Amino acid sequence: MSKITSSTLLKYKREGRKFTALTAYDASFASAFDSEGVDVLLVGDSLGMVLQGHDDTLPVSTADIAYHTRCVRRGIERALLIADMPFMSYATPEQAMVNATELMQAGANMVKVEGGHWLLETVTKLTERGIPVCAHLGLTPQSVHVFGGFKVQGRDAENAQRIIDEAKAMEAAGAQLLVVECIPAPLAAAITEALTIPVIGIGAGASTDGQILVMHDVLGISSGYIPRFSKNYLKQTGEIRSAVRAYIDEVAQGIFPSDEHTFN
Numbered sequence: 251m252s253k254i255t256s257s258t259l260l261k262y263k264r265e266g267r268k269f270t271a272l273t274a275y276d277a278s279f280a281s282a283f284d285s286e287g288v289d290v291l292l293v294g295d296s297l298g299m300v301l302q303g304h305d306d307t308l309p310v311s312t313a314d315i316a317y318h319t320r321c322v323r324r325g326i327e328r329a330l331l332i333a334d335m336p337f338m339s340y341a342t343p344e345q346a347m348v349n350a351t352e353l354m355q356a357g358a359n360m361v362k363v364e365g366g367h368w369l370l371e372t373v374t375k376l377t378e379r380g381i382p383v384c385a386h387l388g389l390t391p392q393s394v395h396v397f398g399g400f401k402v403q404g405r406d407a408e409n410a411q412r413i414i415d416e417a418k419a420m421e422a423a424g425a426q427l428l429v430v431e432c433i434p435a436p437l438a439a440a441i442t443e444a445l446t447i448p449v450i451g452i453g454a455g456a457s458t459d460g461q462i463l464v465m466h467d468v469l470g471i472s473s474g475y476i477p478r479f480s481k482n483y484l485k486q487t488g489e490i491r492s493a494v495r496a497y498i499d500e501v502a503q504g505i506f507p508s509d510e511h512t513f514n
């Protein structure tokens with residue numbers, strides 16, 4: 251079984267084959283998701299909320315992400331493994347290089363960073379030095395206190411255009427993947443079409459190249475924030491592996507996300 255790389259995902263995009271991503275934080279879930287065929291696993295800083303019980307992702311450290319990345323790495327045979335860089339761990343290019351190195355050496359294949367124009371130099375420097383980067387635009391949860399809540403982004407024309415410009419600039423700077431979170435579906439569709447690199451959506455409609463969800467939402471065990479765009483697949487299947495297969499199948503067939511999981 252050949253490993254998924256950024257080239258594989260680029261090929262999927264060209265072929266119009268939708269791919270699936272899930273968060274994972276330990277070896278057992280990672281192995282189950284990987285063996286059922288999830289293409290991308292993310293050690294998300296969402297672990298600050300779903301594992302640690304915080305109200306946001308800001309308390310998460312690079313050491314936390316590195317620990318869970320080492321755990322998830324041991325459960326993977328096929329999937330691409332992305333590690334989130336936590337809040338303030340990439341505030342300068344120098345900090346980014348030190349902390350991204352820690353995550354790559356913990357077993358990540360790629361690191362993910364939240365932000366737009368201010369982050370371009372960092373994306374270029376990481377990529378030049380051999381660290382693949384996934385960019386993250388739209389609702390970037392590390393900025394929740396700037397946004398004033400977990401709110402849909404890019405609703406007005408000016409902000410929508412800024413996000414499109416930032417997406418193109420991220421690709422030009424060397425980003426190999428892009429996550430767009432909580433933006434109107436037409437905006438996500440425009441970004442997906444404008445970029446060569448694959449775009450993964452969460453709360454961004456059905457037109458992106460791939461979909462990602464937080465595993466606790468898919469398995470119906472989140473408390474507190476349960477985003478409207480997520481779907482509990484355990485409820486309809488009753489078994490974890492079947493739930494994951496249902497998620498993969500619905501993404502592949504374009505059934506998920508439907509209108510009820512989409513902002514317009």
Ligand SMILES: Nc1nc(=O)c2c([nH]1)NC[C@@H]1CN(c3ccc(C(=O)N[C@@H](CCC(=O)O)C(=O)O)cc3)CN21
Nearest residue numbers: 296299300391400401402464466467472475477478479
């Ligand atoms: N369990 C879980 N699932 C996630 O998807 C997730 C996390 N945790 N933690 C980190 C971030 C935070 N995220 C969130 C959390 C809440 C909303 C939310 O409540 N959104 C409103 C939209 C409000 C509006 O219309 O502007 C919603 O109804 O979904 C969205 C993203 C996404 N990520």
Ligand SMILES: CC(C)C(=O)C(=O)O
Nearest residue numbers: 273294295296334429
């Ligand atoms: C929701 C995804 C994209 C994420 O960044 C996380 O889980 O931290």
Ligand SMILES: [Mg+2]
Nearest residue numbers: 294295296334
């Ligand atoms: Mg994250």
